[in-house]
Amino acid sequence: MGMMTIHKADDFRGYSPSLVKCLALLKGIPDASEIEQLRLKYGCTCGRCVGGFLSPRMHLSLRRESASCSDYLEDFLGVGPEFFLNPPIPGGVGSQHVPNSIKRQMMGDISLCLGYRDLLLTFMKLSEEEVVPNATNFLARAELASSGRQCNGIEEEEEEDGERDALPECRNDLEYGFVSRMCGYETVSLVGTNFGAESLFDY
Numbered sequence: 512m513g514m515m516t517i518h519k520a521d522d523f524r525g526y527s528p529s530l531v532k533c534l535a536l537l538k539g540i541p542d543a544s545e546i547e548q549l550r551l552k553y554g555c556t557c558g559r560c561v562g563g564f565l566s567p568r569m570h571l572s573l574r575r576e577s578a579s580c581s582d583y584l585e586d587f588l589g590v591g592p593e594f595f596l597n598p599p600i601p602g603g604v605g606s607q608h609v610p611n612s613i614k615r616q617m618m619g620d621i622s623l624c625l626g627y628r629d630l631l632l633t634f635m636k637l638s639e640e641e642v643v644p645n646a647t648n649f650l651a652r653a654e655l656a657s658s659g660r661q662c663n664g665i666e667e668e669e670e671e672d673g674e675r676d677a678l679p680e681c682r683n684d685l686e687y688g689f690v691s692r693m694c695g696y697e698t699v700s701l702v703g704t705n706f707g708a709e710s711l712f713d714y
Contacts, residue, residue, distance in 0.1 A: 523553075523554070523686075523689055525552040525553050525554075526551070526552050526553075526554070531548055531551045531552050534551045535547070535548065535551055538551070546563065548563075549562060549563025549564075550563045551563075553683070553693075554682050554683060555681060555682065555683060556680075556681050556682040556683075557679040557680065557681035557682075557683075558679070559679060559681075560681060560683055561641050561642065561643060562643040562693070564683055564686075564689065564690055564693050565643060565644075565683070565690055565693075565694075566681035566683040566684050567678040567679060567681070568675060568678050568679075568680070568681065568684045569681075569683065569684055569685075569686075569687075569690060570638060570641075571674065571675055571678060572675075573634075573638040573644065574635060574638035574639060577631050577632075577634045577635035577638055578635050580631050581628060581631045581632050581635055584624070584627070584628040584631065585628065609627070633649060633652055634649070636652050637649060637652060643693075643694060644694055645694045645695045646695055
């Protein structure tokens, strides 16, 4: 294999500065901008990754998932907080990521359920913009969700399957563990399917 280096995707930390410089020269962009350097560093092959690593197709999947979960919460909050422990659709609101101790508190406090909904609405708002959904951007936009903004349905987000097909393919399209870590979240792995081959909340 000579000097070839093989990276395990979830453990990838980006190419070294010297390799990024070499890639820039090979691509004919010796004076690469900061975002171009980030895209080279993190293996972007579409030329449109936000932050160098969040591809347009993954961006769309994140938006669809957060919209779906927000709609689900809005529909079932009227049933009562107990649906968090026994949701009609297992894992339908990503509640498997909520510690059991917090779920039990939700049973007696609807405000916690509303807060969880606002978290999802904030994430959805972030995914509508071309920004990295990390803690800094999340906190900066938290007020937008708590201001009473309602999600109008996953139908608005999906529109048609052609929306995803119209976006460029990228090496980073399915690198959920890598992107999760880059955003500052716990590394996750993909096991479920929702939108094509993708799912963010089914681990």
